[in-house]
Amino acid sequence: MTFAEAMPRTAADRGRRGGDSYDDIEPALIELAALDTADPRFPELRATIVRRCLPLADHIARRFSGRGETYDDLYQIASVGVVLAVDRFDPARGSPFLSFAVPTVMGEVRRHFRDRTWALRVPRRIKETQQKIGPAIERLVHRLDRPPTATELALDLDLDLTEITQALIARNCYRTDSIDIPRTDDGPGTGAAAENLGYEDTHYELTENALAIAPLLAALPETEQRILHMRFFENLTQAEIGQRCGVSQMQISRILSRTLDALREQALAD
Known part of the structure; x- marks a missing residue:
């Protein structure tokens, strides 16, 4: 029996496998390790062991499904991991096969995501x-x-x-995403993205303003810089900032108002 013959070919075939037949697989792996690869019994026993361990590939493929890859593709990758685990497992170490096979199979699936599915x-x-x-x-x-x-x-x-x-x-x-796919957001313009290429993006103005005000922010006292950072970068409330600084919420409100007014005046003057 070849490895291809041992592999379930369809989802229905996989559904008829029954329970996790890799339980107590170690005796078969010990027997496989004792055989010479040239022994005619070796490929048949290896295929039998792989077939018994394929439920593990099913479990791991289902765990990683829903992340942009089909179950069948993930099952094939996980099945390769099962074969690698069977071939690499050393019964002489005395460790359970499952403790070795699970990270081996999961490693193959993760490697697939890492190396093959980036656009x-x-x-x-x-x-x-x-x-x-x-x-x-x-x-x-x-x-x-x-x-x-x-x-x-x-x-x-x-x-x-x-x-x-x-x-x-x-x-x-x-x-x-294809530029021909219709838009689903609430941004400016309608229709497919291709129809709106070149549309004026108001975020560029925001970027320009940020670049213009950066030197003014750097010139602020350290306390005011810290309060601005907590408010606009850490998204803390005025009350939370007051607790950190040991002052009241009203004092934080006044500092923010005074600082922002000064920054606005300086930016417009420049």
């Missing part, structure tokens, strides 16, 4: 950082009761802020 070329280091960001965001949201900032992500993952920023930007490279 644009992204450095592997950035891809690996991007994979860490999702769990970190979920962890910090539970701790902070709000989405974390890039700085908080960098501290949590012990990574450089620039690397975190690059990884966050790289998330947009995972999929690209």
